[in-house]
Amino acid sequence: MDYECIVYEKKEQIALIKLNRPKVLNAMNRQLWIEMQDILEDARKDSNIKVLIITGEGRAFSTGADLKDSKGRSIEDYRTYLESLQEASKKIIKFEKPTIAAINGYALGSGYELALACDIRITNKEALIGSPEARVTSSVTGGAFRLVQDLVGPGKAKELLFTAENITGEEACRIGLVNKAVPPEDLMNEAFTMANKIAANSAFSLKEIKKGFFMAQGECSLEALMDYEIEACLACVSTKEREASLDDFEQRKK
Secondary structure (H helix, E strand, O other): OOOOOEEEEEEOOEEEEEEOOHHHOOOEOHHHHHHHHHHHHHHHHOOOOOEEEEEEOOOEEEOOEOHHHHOOOOHHHHHHHHHHHHHHHHHHHOOOOOEEEEEOOEEEOHHHHHHHHOOEEEEEOOOEEEOOHHHHOOOOOOOHHHHHHHHHOHHHHHHHHHHOOOEEHHHHHHOOOOOEEEOHHHHHHHHHHHHHHHHOOOHHHHHHHHHHHHHOOOOOOHHHHHHHHHHHHHHHHOOHHHHHHHHHHHHHHO
8 A cells, every 4th residue: 555644664574664754854644643553553463573663754753743734723623633643652552563763853742752652762863852842832642741751750751841842862862761872874774673683582472571561551541641631732722822832833943
């Protein structure tokens, strides 16, 4: 099947998903999330695939939601979009095979959250990573409230989300947000080296180990948390401040 927003390849026991909207720095629209769900289902069913790598085409992993799409969108349409995003994120978080995010460039907002949903993150040390939601009157999705805290602790997680500042891949590695930070030219080789190490192991063991990690998470269910994220995001984008934030964002890009 041909995809509009994603390049999907299989290399022996490894599936590669490449976000492919480079002209808009792989900004995410609803079509991308629909395609992501279809590809995840294909990779899940393929018994030969043991590991999934997600990366981006061009200068960005993903700069997050396509804000041009969100301007003027009704709350009902926004809910549909967020539900598609959350469903795809849940599928990645719960995906029974190990997943690796190869962060090649900007990973912002829901692009950053996509990387968080993966089991392992390897980044270009020069990449910029962050959650700009508080700057554009929005809120995080993709299970980020839990996922960031699990990686860096509540204090650092609050600092990152409250300040909305970007950090480099090198800094992300220092604080434990990513597993490795490497020079840009080494990124994909490092990701495939890690994937091949994983793929050399038992598919059944990998599945059971990943299930165990998921069971070991905290008291609030991921489902309840991600439902809350939708409501928090919708509450933010319903405000008058949201339109002003988007206008300001567009002016800063010019």
